[in-house]
Amino acid sequence: xxxxxxxxxxxxxxxxxxxxxxxxxxxxxxxxxxxxxxxxxxxxxxxxxxxxxxxxxxxxxxxxxxxxxxxxxxxxxxxxxxxxxxxxxxxxxxxxxxxxxxxxxxxxxxxxxxxxxxxxxxxxxxxxxxxxxxxxxxxxxxxxxxxxxxxxxxxxxxxxxxxxxxxxxxxxxxxxxxxxxxxxxxxxxxxxxxxxxxx
Amino acid sequence: xxxxxxxxxxxxxxxxxxxxxxxxxxxxxxxxxxxxxxxxxxxxxxxxxxxxxxxxxxxxxxxxxxxxxxxxxxxxxxxxxxxxxxx
Ligand SMILES: [Zn+2]
Numbered sequence: 001x002x003x004x005x006x007x008x009x010x011x012x013x014x015x016x017x018x019x020x021x022x023x024x025x026x027x028x029x030x031x032x033x034x035x036x037x038x039x040x041x042x043x044x045x046x047x048x049x050x051x052x053x054x055x056x057x058x059x060x061x062x063x064x065x066x067x068x069x070x071x072x073x074x075x076x077x078x079x080x081x082x083x084x085x086x087x088x089x090x091x092x093x094x095x096x097x098x099x100x101x102x103x104x105x106x107x108x109x110x111x112x113x114x115x116x117x118x119x120x121x122x123x124x125x126x127x128x129x130x131x132x133x134x135x136x137x138x139x140x141x142x143x144x145x146x147x148x149x150x151x152x153x154x155x156x157x158x159x160x161x162x163x164x165x166x167x168x169x170x171x172x173x174x175x176x177x178x179x180x181x182x183x184x185x186x187x188x189x190x191x192x193x194x195x196x197x198x199x
Numbered sequence: 200x201x202x203x204x205x206x207x208x209x210x211x212x213x214x215x216x217x218x219x220x221x222x223x224x225x226x227x228x229x230x231x232x233x234x235x236x237x238x239x240x241x242x243x244x245x246x247x248x249x250x251x252x253x254x255x256x257x258x259x260x261x262x263x264x265x266x267x268x269x270x271x272x273x274x275x276x277x278x279x280x281x282x283x284x285x286x
Contacts, residue, residue, distance in 0.1 A: 034204050035248040037259065079249050115261070159249050179249055183273030185267035196268045 004095040019075050020083050021190035027082040029160075032144045035178070039113035039143075039164050046148055049133065049167035052103040057170065058167075067092045067135070072131060074154035075118070076161070076192040089152055090135030094125045105170035109177060110151050118151070118158060118177035119186065125153060132165060157188035157195070208242040211251060214265065218272065219285065227280075231280040232260035237283075 020026055043061040050057045059067070066166035071090050077083045109119050124130070133152040134141050147161030153160045159179050180186050185194040193199055203207055215223035226241040235257040242262060243254040253263035257277070261280035276282070 031247075033248045034205070035245050035250070035252040036254060036261075037205070178264075179266070182250070182264045182275045183268065183271070184249065196266075196271065197273075 001158050002164050005157070009143055014136045016085060021077055024077055024083040024190065027084055029104065030084060030087075030145065031080075031082060033078065033080065034134050034144070035116065036114050041113050041148070041164070043148060047166065048097075048149070050097060051167065052101050052105060052170040054102055064092065064149075068096055070131065071135075072152075072154075074152070074155050074159050079157040079159055079184070079188065079190075079195050080092055083132070083190075087154075088137050089132030089133040090157050090170075091131040091149070091152060093128060094130040094132070095128065098122075098126065101170065103124075103170045105172060106156065106169040107171045109160045109171060109175050110168045113166055116162055116178050118160050118162045119175050119180055120153065120156075121174065121187070122185070124156065129153065129155060155189070156178065157185075159188050160188055179180050203226040204245060204247055206244040206246060207218075208239040208244055208253065210244045210246060211239070211253065211263075211265070218274075223282075223284075225285055227283040228262060229283075230255040230258060230260055230262060234259035260281050265268070 045111045046061045048059045048064050053195060069090055070093055071088065074087055075083060075085045075090050076087055107119060107121055109117055111117050130153045132149050136145060136148045141150060149165055151162040174186060176186060183196055185196055185199055188194050204209055207279055212224040215221060223255055226235050226239045226240065228235045233255060235255055239254055241253040245252045245257050250266035252261055254260060255262055260278055266273040
């Protein structure tokens with residue numbers, strides 16, 4: 001059985017109005033946003049790799065699926081202004097993944113099939129704040145939503161939750177990713193409305 | 200499916216006209232990655248992401264990234280080696 005966790009929700013009140021960050025509206029469907037064609041990497045070719053100063057650590061799909069998994073129910077917030085409440089995901093926490101690596105890094109850059117990247121401070125993805133998710137709503141994650149696996153960092157705008165993730169690089173310095181290098185905020189906290197550079 | 204989200208370069212014609220006052224769909228862009236030269240109208244465009252992404256129709260490399268905020272626009276055309284405009 002997976003560990004059941006309510007996950008990290010950032011600042012959260014009781015009523016839905018307290019769960020919708022400023023400038024956002026609630027949706028019940030799950031919009032698909034794509035910056036390119038959907039990759040279809042066969043599971044037998046899929047790997048997940050953490051690159052750091054030392055030797056990279058790599059899991060095959062089967063090895064990755066054998067890692068301790070968690071089910072989390074979280075609210076997600078897209079910078080295109082929709083928020084979706086109580087989404088249910090299954091995957092491996094970054095605490096578990098980073099536990100396999102010796103490092104003293106402060107940031108990561110997630111890399112993905114299709115060439116997408118996004119940057120995150122490690123303090124924003126540890127202590128139960130981020131997962132690599134392969135299940136959504138009780139089903140395998142569909143390719144159009146980032147399957148076989150996507151990053152899930154629900155307390156930041158959803159462009160940080162990179163679809164089709166294949167691993168991350170641990171770094172000493174923050175390195176802007178695909179959107180962050182052309183206008184989007186380096187961190188992207190929806191409660192601070194950190195949408196664009198300078199917000 | 201993703202390919203149903205794909206538009207062609209005509210989708211950015213109005214935006215380019217607004218930003219630069221130039222009819223860009225009849226311009227020719229050269230991909231920095233594979234060297235393919237194509238009319239902008241024939242490039243691949245994705246507009247439902249947090250920004251507008253224009254890709255090479257041959258190698259799928261990102262040619263242009265356009266992000267629009269209410270009072271600012273960011274443009275990255277670094278995937279293009281050149282843009283040839285007809286006079
Ligand atoms: Zn090309």
